[in-house]
Amino acid sequence: MLTLRFHFRVLATALLAIVASGAGLAEEVSKPGKAGVGPWQAAAAEHAHILSQVRWTPVAGTMPERNGGFFEKGKEYVGVPYSSAKSDGRYIGFDINLRTFLAAVENPLSVLYTENLAGKTANAASFYGTVCSSFTSYALQCAIPEVSRRQGPAVGKGVELVQPQGAEAVQVGDVIYTPHSTERDGSHVEMVTAVTKDAQGHVTSVRVEESRPMTTKTTMRSAAEFDAHLKHRNKQLFRITDLDAWRGGNRAESLQFPNYELDAKRPEINRTLLLDLGDWVPYQKGKPVKIHVMDRDGLGVKALVIQRDGKVVEEVAVSGPGVVERSFTDCGDYTAHVQRPDGSTSPACEFAVCDLDLSLPEGSVSLAEEWQVTFRSENIPIAAVYLFNEGDSYGRHPIVLSPEQRRAGSVSIPVGLLKKPGKLQVWVIGEHRLGRLKVRKDVRVRSGS
Numbered sequence: 001m002l003t004l005r006f007h008f009r010v011l012a013t014a015l016l017a018i019v020a021s022g023a024g025l026a027e028e029v030s031k032p033g034k035a036g037v038g039p040w041q042a043a044a045a046e047h048a049h050i051l052s053q054v055r056w057t058p059v060a061g062t063m064p065e066r067n068g069g070f071f072e073k074g075k076e077y078v079g080v081p082y083s084s085a086k087s088d089g090r091y092i093g094f095d096i097n098l099r100t101f102l103a104a105v106e107n108p109l110s111v112l113y114t115e116n117l118a119g120k121t122a123n124a125a126s127f128y129g130t131v132c133s134s135f136t137s138y139a140l141q142c143a144i145p146e147v148s149r150r151q152g153p154a155v156g157k158g159v160e161l162v163q164p165q166g167a168e169a170v171q172v173g174d175v176i177y178t179p180h181s182t183e184r185d186g187s188h189v190e191m192v193t194a195v196t197k198d199a200q201g202h203v204t205s206v207r208v209e210e211s212r213p214m215t216t217k218t219t220m221r222s223a224a225e226f227d228a229h230l231k232h233r234n235k236q237l238f239r240i241t242d243l244d245a246w247r248g249g250n251r252a253e254s255l256q257f258p259n260y261e262l263d264a265k266r267p268e269i270n271r272t273l274l275l276d277l278g279d280w281v282p283y284q285k286g287k288p289v290k291i292h293v294m295d296r297d298g299l300g301v302k303a304l305v306i307q308r309d310g311k312v313v314e315e316v317a318v319s320g321p322g323v324v325e326r327s328f329t330d331c332g333d334y335t336a337h338v339q340r341p342d343g344s345t346s347p348a349c350e351f352a353v354c355d356l357d358l359s360l361p362e363g364s365v366s367l368a369e370e371w372q373v374t375f376r377s378e379n380i381p382i383a384a385v386y387l388f389n390e391g392d393s394y395g396r397h398p399i400v401l402s403p404e405q406r407r408a409g410s411v412s413i414p415v416g417l418l419k420k421p422g423k424l425q426v427w428v429i430g431e432h433r434l435g436r437l438k439v440r441k442d443v444r445v446r447s448g449s
Contacts, residue, residue, distance in 0.1 A: 040141070040243050041173030043260075045193035048139040050263050051093060051130065052079045052209045052216040056101075060108040064116045064125040066213035079216030083129025086388075087427050087440040088121045092130050093138040093258045094145060095436040096281060099267035101128045104278030106269045109292045109323060111276055132189050135211035136175055139191055140243070141252040144384050144398030144429070148189035149180065158245030162237040165230055167203040167223035170195055170237065176208065176229075177236045180393070188212075194220075250398050255383050256431055271296040272338050272346035273304070282380060282432045283328070284439075285355040291324045291336050299346075303339040308332040308353075328353040331379035354380035356439050358428040364444040367418055374410040375428045383431035385411050386438075389445065391422020421447045 061073040066082045080092045080101065092101050104110040104127075117124035123131065130138070134145035150156060162169050170192055178188040194207035206226040209218050221229060230237060240246045252258050270279060276290035283289055295301050304316040304324055309332045316324050318338070328334070330353065337348035356377040365371045375382050382401060389395025397417060405411045418424070424445045430437045 037172045041171065044139040044141070044173050044191065047141070047258075047260055048135065048191055048193050048209045050098065050260065051135060051138060051211075052218050054078070054080060054098060054102070056105045058113075059106060060113040062113040064118055066118075066123070066125045068118070071214070077215050079218070080211075081126045081129045081215055082131060082211055082213045083117065083126040084121065084123035084131045085117065085127065085129050086121050086124065087425065087438045089115075089117050089124060089127040089129065090435070090438075091134050091145060092128050093263060094134060095257070095438070096128065096278070097257075097259055097435065098263040099265075100278040100281050100435060102267060102278075103269050103274055103280070104128060107274035107276070107278065107292050107294070109276060109290070110274065110278055114276070130211050130216070132211045135209075135216060136189050136191050138258050140240070140247070141258075142247055142250050142398075143252050143255045143257070143400050144250055144386060146250065146398070147393075147396045148177065148187045149394060150396065156246055157248070158242030159238055159240045162239045165237050167206055167226040170203065170206055170226070171239065173240065175238050175240070177238055178233050179236065193218075249400050251400070254400055256433060257436060268347075270347050270349055272299070272301070273336060273349055275336075275349055275351055277351070279349045280351075280434050282352040282354050282430075282435045282437050284437055285331055285353055285378070286327055286329060288325050288327050289334075289351065289353075291326070291349070293318055293321055293324065293338060295321050295338075299344075300341045301338045302341050305337050305339060305345075307335045307348075331355055333379070350434060352379060352432045352434050354378060354430060354432055354437055356380055356382065356428060356430040356437055358385075358426065358439055358441055360426060360441055360443045364446045365413075365424075366446055366448065367421060368415060368448065370415055371413050372410050373413065373426055373428070376409055377430050380430035380432045380437060382406055382409075382428055383436070384429045386427040386429060387413070387418070388425035388427065389418060389420060389422060390425065391445075392418070392420040395419060395424075418445055421445045 055076055055078055057076045058071045058073050061070055063071040065071050085091050090096050104112045111127040115127040133148040137145040172192055172195055174192040176190040180187040190208050190210035192206060193209045195203055196205040198204050203223045205220055205222055207220050272295055273291055273293045293301055301318050304318050306314045332353060334351050335348040338346040358375040361371050373385050384401055385399045387397040401411060422445055424443050425440055427438050427440045
């Protein structure tokens with residue numbers, strides 16, 4: 001569980017980094033207690049900064065980006081990539097820790113370079129990514145991402161329209177919402193992460209962070225530029241006045257992800273071998289695990305050793321770089337490391353093999369009747385159920401499960417939660433300490449009983 005002490009400690013570190021990099025100003029207002037900035041607002045700015053300021057460099061030229069091209073090999077990028085991973089890929093910060101993405105970046109045969117979600121998943125490209133709403137949801141300590149159009153007072157509690165709409169009223173933690181033109185059009189959300197004032201207390205600049213193609217974007221605007229930004233496309237400035245009321249049961253403190261403290265640390269990436277999913281990551285039982293022996297330091301390799309729960313499962317003779325592929329039918333926590341010709345061993349990659357599934361009522365379900373989602377899992381507790389109504393752009397409902405629901409292996413979907421008929425995606429989300437897995441099944445929602 002996040003503590004206030006943790007927020008203050010990491011915030012101080014983040015602010016020092018901002019000043020050191022030249023991104024901060026002496027009169028920047030983002031500390032708790034300044035100009036209405038409370039602990040959670042300051043923490044939200046710090047959380048956003050974790051994802052928006054991370055630096056990484058592709059090692060291959062085949063990583064797709066949302067604009068239709070590819071990230072350039074050897075070029076340094078700032079901020080995580082934009083990709084609406086949905087149930088097909090994984091969201092950075094929610095489904096995987098940031099370190100897993102950074103490990104996958106270093107493996108030229110990882111899913112970042114061999115998988116392309118474009119054409120398979122709407123608004124997606126790379127296998128790992130984030131979008132505007134998952135970026136702000138991460139910053140705002142949600143357990144499961146909230147879509148952008150659910151972040152305003154029309155459907156949320158504890159949030160209000162800022163008055164007046166402009167730089168003089170803006171505060172750290174406020175969100176900027178760009179409404180959709182039609183029901184099926186996309187919307188956009190950004191977050192204010194710093195406000196700078198002069199000696200007289202007037203706002204001189206506003207820093208806004210957001211997720212958009214190709215990566216997250218950080219923009220510092222003057223007060224006049226910020227006002228003009230709000231007027232473009234009828235943007236609205238919202239303020240969350242009660243974070244707990246706004247999040248409801250969708251609170252990061254109740255689950256293992258997001259893990260801000262771990263995400264804020266730069267990891268040591270294994271230079272001898274990496275997995276196709278990176279490192280520190282769960283796999284679904286029966287799915288192939290591709291272990292890329294790279295030997296980037298040229299120390300030589302003799303054998304690949306795979307262990308489950310501390311016991312050797314297999315030793316594979318290897319004489320040089322290459323890929324060893326295995327599918328595991330036994331769930332558990334695994335490691336893989338290399339033995340070298342001189343008798344030394346490499347650091348180990350960590351992964352888990354897990355199993356999860358769900359069951360839905362046969363045929364269809366009714367808007368007028370309660371119905372059940374049942375689930376089972378092995379080596380990965382079920383953390384949440386997510387409902388994605390394809391016929392209702394507001395019909396995205398994260399349901400973080402109670403201990404009783406987890407033990408029972410089921411959750412009831414109450415009458416009134418779903419508003420429109422149509423195709424409903426039901427995701428069951430399992431959460432292991434190394435990451436989350438999602439399984440999806442669909443059901444038709446009908447109007448009558």
